[in-house]
Amino acid sequence: MIKTVYSKGKLVAKTGNEVMAEAMRQIEPDVVAAYPITPATEIVQIFSQFVADGKVKTEFVAVESEHSAMSATLAACAAGARAMTGTSSQGLCLMWEMLNIAAGLRLPVVMAEVNRAISAPINIHGDQSDTMGARDTGWIQIYSENSQEAYDNMIQAIRIAEQAKLPAMVTTDGFIISHCMEVAEVYPDEDVKKFIGEYKPERFLLDIKRPYTLGSIELQDYYFEHRWQLAQAMRDSTKVIAEVGADFKKTFGREYDFFEKYKLDDAELAIVVIGSTAGTAKVVVDQLREKGIKAGLLKVRVFRPFNGEQIAKDLANIKAIAVLDKADSCSGTFAPLFTDVASALYANGITTPKLVNYVYGLGGREIGIKDLTDIYAALGEIASGKRAVSKNVEYCGVRI
């Protein structure tokens, strides 16, 4: 249950989409360019109303596609504006070319993204296949467990993106968070504005007296260095994310880290998961703890950059770990989150935990208390040696 932690905070009942739009109203970017897509439509719809009612100074561009949404947003950003957009699923797929370009040009665009399955078959419900498909585009990715986190992450993302000179997307799980009304604490407009500060780009296209060329062709002699710089910026952004998180805690009281540990420190069995499923998993952890089972949870909040060193430390003493992916990779081997967790552990010399990968929830397939309890039970058997570790992905909740 969300309670007020900030002295000037106010509790409101809002859906995930409503709080993301509310955060955008308070951020009040110079430009928003967006295109409707379920389940993210409401975010730009609500925001358009703010524009129509004169509640924000933002110029809203109702573009004709998501490709143009990202093209116009990143161009506005290059021009010197604080620019935002929002999308989901197929919209993100259509943006894919421009996602890479926003990152490659080091433009701090911030996007509200609502996780939804990707076609085919067409499906409007929540899974994380869309953003997982964009995981290597050079965008910072921050996932939210609930409305409160979505709101807080949006506010932090502005500062993170602008300091790191990288675009950032903040996500919620489609329908589960985007359309579910929850209590969230919001902060006064002026305090949010003070926290994010003014956007002051070093170079921008509308700086007509200091003309420059952006978006050059770079061949064998320069391209590699700029792509290295992009990858390095992503590595360096861990420091920025930690600093912004610390300042956010100091200002508004809520603590945000790359990962959230829930009863993990003395745990023997752990689930690693992203997004709203963490909420359900916490209930299961509590139930198991009552029975004396040392269950714990690690929720991934920041997936890009992936803080491998920290996750290896957090998971070092766990006997058996289930990494839950709400996206498959079709790679012939494991799903995205598992691959990164396993690499991080191995690279940091942690080889004792036994690892299993579950893909779950595709197309909005429910995952409940029983499913997660079963996964912990399987982990118990793996830890005690009664059950062998699968050499491939396990599926939770699919009829095979």
Add this chain to the structure above:
Amino acid sequence: MANLKELSKNPEVITGGHRLCAGCGAGVVIRQALIAAANKNVVVTSATGCMEVSTSVYPFTAWKIPFFHSAFENSAATASGIETAYRSLKKQGKLTDDIHFIAFGGDGGTYDIGLQSLSGAAERGHKMLYICYDNEAYMNTGIQRSSATPLGADTTTAPAGKIEQGKEQNRKNLTHIMIAHNIPYVAQTYLGNWNDFVTKVQKALEVDGPSFINILTPCRLGWAYKPEDTMNIGRLAMETCLWPAYEVERGVYKINIFPKEKKPVTEFLKLQGRFKHLFKPENAHILERIQKQVDDNWAILQRRAELGKTGVVA
């Protein structure tokens, strides 16, 4: 009408030393457009293409004014984003300069892959000028057919062969498509008449809303002619009435230049290697078909211009 003496005093904002081919029409298009706009602050965007890759080879740039490129199909969406940022910052008092926006694209980036982006930006009413340098094929990737490639032209993806005689379809009429958007200013012109082009650019930049200029731009490599013939071929497009110079201002058609004597279309075609196969006796029917299309289109355009004089708008 532009004054050459005045224009000659305007600074060049595109430097020499860019990497376009000798005899390339695109370089002339940029240069003349920007000389026309030299008394204004301009931010330029470009679609991926010859113009873009040849003028911005890192760490060099041929542009002395702000230049932005991000992708192939989005020059118009890109300009619309910058123009929106401009309106927003200006409204908030964060910016005081008056700035104009010119988006460039070749025919591939405009007629084909960028058509949706252009249509969207035009419909939304951004105050920007889009200039399509139409060289009638994908030249940057090596002369592939586009929807601007004319009937019978030999390209690498619609080649003249033993059975087929180059492109078998008619070209798309993008100028008409843009007129149908009911934007304040749409014009068509050709390379080889600086005065007509410069005047149109200046007019386009004055309108309050989107404007579009389609300029037929010979490509010596893709059209296969001698580099020194660029301007001559450009002018022949107008003199044969294949590519008339006209404009549509708030819906009213006006033909800007009437050829002294309407030349047969073969005068234009015969100088270009891409049409060489059409001059074989067995392809005479294709030449006839092209001539008929030119004649019909010219007659229709004249009727529209007559209607314009009586106040009928498109």
